[in-house]
Amino acid sequence: MQRVSGLEHRQQPFKIYGNTYYVGTHGLGFVLITSQAGHVLIDGALPESVPQILANIRSLGFRPEDIKLIVNSHAHFDHAGGIAGLQKLSGARVAASNWTAEVMKRGAVPKDDPQFGVIIPIARVAQVEVLKDGETLTAGAVTVTAHMTPGHTPGGTSWVWQSCENGRCLNLVYADSLTPVSADGFLFSGKVYPHALQDFERSFSFLDSTPCDILITAHPDFSNLWQRLEQRNSNPDALIDTTACRVLANSSRERLQKRLAMERSQ
Numbered sequence: 511m512q513r514v515s516g517l518e519h520r521q522q523p524f525k526i527y528g529n530t531y532y533v534g535t536h537g538l539g540f541v542l543i544t545s546q547a548g549h550v551l552i553d554g555a556l557p558e559s560v561p562q563i564l565a566n567i568r569s570l571g572f573r574p575e576d577i578k579l580i581v582n583s584h585a586h587f588d589h590a591g592g593i594a595g596l597q598k599l600s601g602a603r604v605a606a607s608n609w610t611a612e613v614m615k616r617g618a619v620p621k622d623d624p625q626f627g628v629i630i631p632i633a634r635v636a637q638v639e640v641l642k643d644g645e646t647l648t649a650g651a652v653t654v655t656a657h658m659t660p661g662h663t664p665g666g667t668s669w670v671w672q673s674c675e676n677g678r679c680l681n682l683v684y685a686d687s688l689t690p691v692s693a694d695g696f697l698f699s700g701k702v703y704p705h706a707l708q709d710f711e712r713s714f715s716f717l718d719s720t721p722c723d724i725l726i727t728a729h730p731d732f733s734n735l736w737q738r739l740e741q742r743n744s745n746p747d748a749l750i751d752t753t754a755c756r757v758l759a760n761s762s763r764e765r766l767q768k769r770l771a772m773e774r775s776q
């Protein structure tokens with residue numbers, strides 16, 4: 511969870527690039543990657559976002575029933591709350607990191623979640639496959655690769671895939687939240703989540719090194735999606751920025767340093 515305004519505000523769906531579409535709300539990222547043989551959906555938003563997501567998918571001419579795989583960024587209610595409902599409707603496979611899969615199966619917030627005690631649990635998801643770091647998943651003709659990017663939660667996951675347009679293929683990245691947000695009293699330098707700092711470092715290194723032509727973030731404001739989309743009116747390539755992942759890594763590092771300075775001063 512993060513305090514970003516307009517989480518549920520309606521957003522007209524649009525093509526990001528090639529077979530990749532934005533179908534989320536204005537405040538919560540949600541990406542559909544399509545193929546003739548079935549689609550992949552990244553993220554699950556709020557339970558109350560589901561009707562809007564379904565309408566967005568249909569308005570693009572796709573059928574939610576053709577979603578074959580649902581994956582997500584992290585197991586907070588604003589990114590995973592809608593997955594149970596979306597799985598029921600589509601019959602899609604759901605795959606997640608070990609930590610996230612446990613949360614989805616139990617439908618409870620674990621104690622090592624930095625926001626334990628202040629966030630609501632998600633609806634339980636019936637069947638969740640556990641995936642490994644670097645694992646590639648295929649559904650229909652779509653292939654996505656999972657990269658563990660923990661820190662915001664111990665099970666955070668980012669996704670990479672390629673989409674092509676007129677023979678030009680680009681590397682797309684859906685990056686998980688990397689903000690050190692917590693309940694009062696929780697310390698990222700503390701013992702409740704003992705590997706938090708190594709986890710963040712690992713996530714920053716991933717962003718520093720992954721091929722990244724178009725970055726989308728679990729909260730779209732963190733990758734300036736709306737400004738870039740506006741610029742696309744005059745520049746068809748405005749969503750492309752090969753520095754975007756490294757810029758996000760740097761701003762996330764700074765945010766963590768500020769947080770740790772605050773923890774030290776307490």
Ligand SMILES: [Zn+2]
Pocket residue numbers: 511512584586662687
């Ligand atoms: Zn969160």
